[in-house]
Every structure is written in C-alpha cells, then in structure tokens.
Amino acid sequence: MIKIYGTENSRAMRPIWTAEEMGLDYELIMMPFPPRVFMKEYLNVNILGTVPYMIDGDIEMTESVAISQYFVEKYGPTDLQVRPDEEDYPNYLNWLFHSDATLTFPQTVVLRYKFQEPGVADAAVEGYSRWFVSRLKLLEHSLENKEYLCSNRFTLADICVSYAINLAQALGIEQALKPNIKRWSENLFSRPAFIKSKGYKYEENK
Numbered sequence: 001m002i003k004i005y006g007t008e009n010s011r012a013m014r015p016i017w018t019a020e021e022m023g024l025d026y027e028l029i030m031m032p033f034p035p036r037v038f039m040k041e042y043l044n045v046n047i048l049g050t051v052p053y054m055i056d057g058d059i060e061m062t063e064s065v066a067i068s069q070y071f072v073e074k075y076g077p078t079d080l081q082v083r084p085d086e087e088d089y090p091n092y093l094n095w096l097f098h099s100d101a102t103l104t105f106p107q108t109v110v111l112r113y114k115f116q117e118p119g120v121a122d123a124a125v126e127g128y129s130r131w132f133v134s135r136l137k138l139l140e141h142s143l144e145n146k147e148y149l150c151s152n153r154f155t156l157a158d159i160c161v162s163y164a165i166n167l168a169q170a171l172g173i174e175q176a177l178k179p180n181i182k183r184w185s186e187n188l189f190s191r192p193a194f195i196k197s198k199g200y201k202y203e204e205n206k
C-alpha cells in the first residue's frame with residue numbers, strides 16, 4: 001500500500017490532496033514539525049528528514065510535486081492529469097515546476113526565519129516575502145477570467161500552485177491574496193478533498 005509521511009500544513013498536502021481527490025487507498029503517517037528535530041528516527045526512513053516522503057513498493061520519492069504527478073500518471077486515468085496531446089500540456093508542466101521552484105522556495109526561507117529561528121535573519125523574512133509576492137504576478141495575470149489554470153478544468157496544476165497560497169496564509173503573507181488569486185483559491189479550498197487533507201494532524205502517542 002502507498003505510504004505518505006507528512007506534517008501538518010506542509011508540502012505533503014500536495015500528494016495527500018491529490019490522493020484524496022483520486023480516492024486512492026493510502027496510509028498516512030503524520031509527524032511533528034520539523035521531524036528531523038522532534039522525531040529523529042524519521043531520518044532512518046528519509047535521510048533528508050523532509051516531508052513529504054512516499055513509499056510505494058520499491059519506489060521512494062521525496063518531492064511533493066513529483067509524487068503528485070506519479071499518482072495521476074500511475075493510478076489514473078484522471079482529469080487531474082493534463083495529457084501530452086492536450087493544448088495546455090506545456091502550460092501544465094510549467095505550472096507544476098513553478099509551484100515549487102518559484103513559489104514555495106522563497107516561502108521556505110520565510111518559514112525558517114520568521115517562525116523557527118526568529119531574530120536571526122529578519123531582513124531575509126522581509127526580502128523573501130517580497131520576492132514571493134512579486135513572483136505571483138504571473139499567477140494573478142493568468143487567472144484573469146479563468147476558474148482554473150489549465151484546460152478549463154480542475155487539475156494537478158491547481159493543487160500544486162494553490163498550496164503556495166495556503167502556505168502564504170499560514171505565514172501571514174496577506175499581500176498574496178490578490179483579487180484573482182483570492183477568488184480562485186477560495187473556490188479550490190472549499191473542495192472536500194482539500195479540507196480533509198488540511199485537517200490531518202499529528203497526534204502524540206496515537
């Protein structure tokens with residue numbers, strides 16, 4: 001059975017949300033954050049100590065977007081996947097990579113220095129918050145008169161990109177909620193599969 005390791009509100013939400021949308025059968029192991037500090041034995045499972053981590057038979061993966069893409073391609077067919085013969089396929093790929101390499105990356109710096117090591121690098125919190133907000137220009141522009149990012153339907157691109165907006169809210173980067181992004185993300189965040197994936201918590205001594 002598929003096994004996903006995660007922590008609350010982390011990038012593990014991408015594959016968890018995807019699995020919930022697809023109705024996949026999977027085992028979820030929720031941990032305290034960061035697990036490399038509060039659950040050191042996790043380093044024996046994932047040498048990086050990061051989440052998500054996914055095991056499916058002999059397959060082990062560490063990247064939230066790649067795991068989500070693996071689910072739709074391996075366990076589809078599903079409309080979450082935009083296929084290579086669809087017009088929006090290049091766009092879809094671009095959004096999948098953009099979601100983590102361009103959007104979540106600066107947020108990681110904010111998370112670390114705003115909440116985990118406050119006072120150590122306040123200028124980085126300020127600078128990378130601004131970096132993140134300025135990188136949202138493409139998203140805000142692309143959502144003009146559109147309900148979804150690709151192919152006029154809800155896809156993995158919406159899941160992977162909107163996770164960064166969910167994280168922005170958790171990090172207190174309110175400038176992220178530009179009008180189109182706000183409308184689009186509110187719609188996505190009302191989906192039962194999103195609500196379920198956000199609700200998974202670590203429970204001590206469970």
Ligand SMILES: N[C@@H](CCC(=O)N[C@@H](CS)C(=O)NCC(=O)O)C(=O)O
Nearest residue numbers: 010011034036050051052062063064
């Ligand atoms: N690019 C990876 C990054 C994974 C990652 O850094 N996850 C964060 C949580 S969102 C983490 O595990 N941080 C804890 C740590 O670095 O110890 C992905 O998309 O899955």
